[in-house]
Amino acid sequence: MPLALKKRLPEYEFYREFNNTTRSFKTLLCFSLNRENKTLWDLWGYTYNDPCQSHAESIVLKEIERFFKENHPDTVQKYKLTLYMSFSPCYKCCESLANFLKSEERIDLHARASKLYFSQNSSNQKGLQQLKHLGVSLKVMDKEDFQDCFYLFVNELKQFEEWPDLEKMSVDYSAALEAILNQTLLHWRAVHFTQIPLVTLIMQRTTWPLTTITETGRLRVKLHTNTALKMDGLAVLKELKGSFLLKIKKKDLNLYTPFG
Missing domain, CATH: 3.40.140.10 (Cytidine Deaminase, domain 2)
Incomplete structure (x- = not known):
């Protein structure tokens, strides 16, 4: 037109x-x-x-x-x-x-x-x-x-x-x-979530600031598509392939510590 x-x-x-x-x-x-x-x-x-x-x-x-x-x-x-x-x-x-x-x-x-x-x-x-x-x-x-x-x-x-x-x-x-x-690109090799058994997440990128909801023994990652993945313990590694977007709130910073 x-x-x-x-x-x-x-x-x-x-x-x-x-x-x-x-x-x-x-x-x-x-x-x-x-x-x-x-x-x-x-x-x-x-x-x-x-x-x-x-x-x-x-x-x-x-x-x-x-x-x-x-x-x-x-x-x-x-x-x-x-x-x-x-x-x-x-x-x-x-x-x-x-x-x-x-x-x-x-x-x-x-x-x-x-x-x-x-x-x-x-x-x-x-x-x-x-x-x-x-x-x-x-x-x-x-x-x-x-x-x-x-x-x-x-x-x-x-x-x-x-x-x-x-x-x-x-x-x-x-x-x-x-x-x-x-957004700030973070290049962390691993993350330890204190409320969850030691979980190694291979992350190349993290979009900031977004939203993470944590529960005892379980991490719920809310995605842009309004769907949610429930990841328990080391089983999370089976859910992830390559880079992904993890939604985080600044107030939840005390829930994880980068290491390695």
Whole structure:
């Protein structure tokens, strides 16, 4: 689909693509560009990714580059670029955004995503971390963001209708994004859990901070997929293959001691 400039997004498309409890096979992106301290937008619209051609982020960036070239705006003037996305950007789009920001230092980017795009993919994680390093405001959309997006890009005269589990999924995605943006890689060879018989866990990576629930004689590891593995004693070694993500709370630090 071509870029729709200064056009309202159809209501049914908004609810279909931005619903954070369902999956979609395309990315919808609504954007606005305005001068710093100015309310009125200089450029706005929406677009979808073009399969096998261009991603939605690249389509918008090309349009902004064209706008700057044709209108010859003051290079000192600061601009705010706001993106409302049905999915967070993939690694390649993160790179495109990063390169654009490096060449256009006048841009202050604010990105709001309804869902995370393959958040366990290490390349996508690195891309999001790169954007954070460049000062991009990255956020998972909550109810207020959905309301703002609906008001600004769909219909300012109608009330946004919340779908079931919107807030629950927003909290879950927010926790996952926070973990990605703040993760610390730990290279521990082994861990001893004081409440469990000596268990040697071969770990290459640990994502921080996440969640661990401990019980006497048993360790429960809660994964991103909202499933849980119950591991007893040395039997844990049969459950693990290669690297894995162990969710930890800082308050549980006293439950384990790295050694070796």
